[in-house]
Amino acid sequence: MVSQPNGANGQKGSFPSSDRIILTTYPGQSVVNPIPLNWGAADPHERGPVLVSRASSTITKRNAIGAHGGSYAVYNALAIAAGDLPYNFLPSFENTHPTFDFPQQPAWGDKRKIVAMDPFGHEVSRLYKNHLDDGLDVRPTIAVTRATMRLAEITESLREGCLQVDGDIVISKEGDVRVTKAAVEPVWYLPGVAERFGIDEGSLRRTLYEQCGGSFPELITRPDIKVFLPPIGGLTVYIFGPPDRVSNPNVRLALRIHDECNGSDVFQSDICTCRPYLAFGVEEAIKEAQAGGSGVVIYFRKEGRALGEVVKYLVYNARKRGGDTADKYFARTENIAGVKDMRFQALMPDILHWLGIKKIDRMLSMSNMKYDAITQQGIPIIERIPIPDHIIPQDSRVEIDAKINAGYFTTGKRYTDEELSKVQGRGWQSWEDVVH
Ligand SMILES: [Zn+2]
Numbered sequence: 001m002v003s004q005p006n007g008a009n010g011q012k013g014s015f016p017s018s019d020r021i022i023l024t025t026y027p028g029q030s031v032v033n034p035i036p037l038n039w040g041a042a043d044p045h046e047r048g049p050v051l052v053s054r055a056s057s058t059i060t061k062r063n064a065i066g067a068h069g070g071s072y073a074v075y076n077a078l079a080i081a082a083g084d085l086p087y088n089f090l091p092s093f094e095n096t097h098p099t100f101d102f103p104q105q106p107a108w109g110d111k112r113k114i115v116a117m118d119p120f121g122h123e124v125s126r127l128y129k130n131h132l133d134d135g136l137d138v139r140p141t142i143a144v145t146r147a148t149m150r151l152a153e154i155t156e157s158l159r160e161g162c163l164q165v166d167g168d169i170v171i172s173k174e175g176d177v178r179v180t181k182a183a184v185e186p187v188w189y190l191p192g193v194a195e196r197f198g199i200d201e202g203s204l205r206r207t208l209y210e211q212c213g214g215s216f217p218e219l220i221t222r223p224d225i226k227v228f229l230p231p232i233g234g235l236t237v238y239i240f241g242p243p244d245r246v247s248n249p250n251v252r253l254a255l256r257i258h259d260e261c262n263g264s265d266v267f268q269s270d271i272c273t274c275r276p277y278l279a280f281g282v283e284e285a286i287k288e289a290q291a292g293g294s295g296v297v298i299y300f301r302k303e304g305r306a307l308g309e310v311v312k313y314l315v316y317n318a319r320k321r322g323g324d325t326a327d328k329y330f331a332r333t334e335n336i337a338g339v340k341d342m343r344f345q346a347l348m349p350d351i352l353h354w355l356g357i358k359k360i361d362r363m364l365s366m367s368n369m370k371y372d373a374i375t376q377q378g379i380p381i382i383e384r385i386p387i388p389d390h391i392i393p394q395d396s397r398v399e400i401d402a403k404i405n406a407g408y409f410t411t412g413k414r415y416t417d418e419e420l421s422k423v424q425g426r427g428w429q430s431w432e433d434v435v436h
Pocket residue numbers: 261264272273274275
C-alpha cells in the first residue's frame with residue numbers, strides 16, 4: 001500500500017490505497033498478522049505494545065480496534081483528509097518521556113484491576129523502542145508532565161491566611177502551585193470492561209458497534225482482538241507534593257475524583273457545586289501534601305454526568321420552566337436522557353490501582369457511586385469530607401440537596417420529600433421579561 005500524493009485522482013488528502021477500501025478484517029486472513037498482546041502480563045515485553053494505527057507499516061500488525069486520541073481521532077482524520085497530515089506520519093518522541101517515573105505496581109500485571117487504560121502507556125518510547133525502530137506506529141496513551149497553576153480560590157485562601165506559602169508546593173503568595181500531572185487516554189480491555197459491568201463480552205462488543213453507528217466492525221469480526229481505544233475523553237491526574245508519596249501507604253492521602261462540568265469548572269456558573277468542590281479539593285490536597293502526605297485530584301472528561309452539554313442545558317430549561325425544586329431534580333434529567341447519570345464509575349478506580357493507591361485517608365467527594373466503586377475494588381476509604389456549606393452557591397442547593405437525599409454522603413441533614421419540594425432554585429422571572 002502506497003500513499004497517494006495530495007491531489008492524486010483530483011482528491012485532496014492522502015490515502016493508503018486509491019482503489020480498495022478495507023471495510024473490516026477477519027482472523028486468519030493473509031493480511032492479518034497481529035503482534036501478540038497479552039493483557040495483564042506484568043512484563044511489558046511479554047505484554048506487548050498496543051498497536052491500533054492504520055499506517056502502512058503497522059496496519060497488518062494491529063492488535064487493537066479504534067484510534068488514538070479518544071474523541072480527537074476525528075480531528076486527526078480531518079487533518080489527513082484536508083491534506084495537512086500525511087497518512088503515514090510517524091511522530092518523534094524525543095524528550096517527551098515522563099517527568100516522574102511512576103513505580104510499577106502489582107496491578108499493572110493484573111487484568112482484573114486495570115481494564116480501561118494501558119498501564120505501560122507512558123513508557124512506550126522506552127519499552128517498545130525496538131518496535132519504533134522497526135518503523136511501527138506505537139504511540140503513548142499516557143503523558144506525565146509538570147506545571148505551575150493558579151486558582152483564584154487558592155489565592156484567596158492565602159490572602160485570608162487559611163493556606164501558607166511553603167516554597168515547594170505553594171511557591172508564591174499570589175497562589176502559584178507546583179503540580180505533577182498525567183493525562184490518560186482510554187484503552188479498554190473488552191473482557192475486563194464487560195466483567196466490571198456484569199455483562200458478557202459479546203453483548204458489549206455488539207452494542208458498542210451498533211450504537212457508534214457501525215464505526216468499528218472489527219468489534220464483531222475480530223473476536224481475537226481484545227483491546228479497543230474508544231472515541232471518548234480520558235482523565236487527568238493532578239498530584240500535589242512529591243509524586244513518589246502517592247503509592248506510599250505510610251503517608252496520608254487526600255483525594256478528589258472530579259467529573260467535568262465546564263459551565264461551573266471554567267465559567268463558574270452557580271447552578272451546581274462543581275467548581276467550589278473542585279477548588280476545595282485542590283486546597284485540601286495541597287494542605288495534605290504540605291503536612292507530609294499526598295494530595296491527588298483526578299479530573300474525568302465526563303461532561304454533564306457523561307450526558308454532554310446539550311442534554312444538560314435541555315435539563316436546565318426543563319428545571320427552570322417547570323418550577324426548579326429539589327424533589328424533581330433527577331426526574332428532569334430522566335425525562336430527557338432516560339437515565340439520571342451515565343458516568344458509570346465502575347472503570348474509574350483503574351487510575352487508583354495504576355497510581356498504587358492502597359487506601360484513601362480523606363475522600364473529598366460525597367458521591368455514593370464513587371465510594372462504592374472504589375471500595376468494591378478493595379481500596380478502603382477512611383474518611384469522607386462533604387463540601388463545606390459556606391461554599392455552596394445558593395442556586396445549587398437544588399442539586400446538592402437532591403443528591404444528598406438520593407444517597408450522597410452527608411454529615412448534615414437529610415431531607416424528606418416534602419422538604420425537598422421546598423428547596424427551590426432561582427427562577428428566570430425577572431430575566432425573560434427583559435428585552436435584549
Ligand atoms: Zn456542575
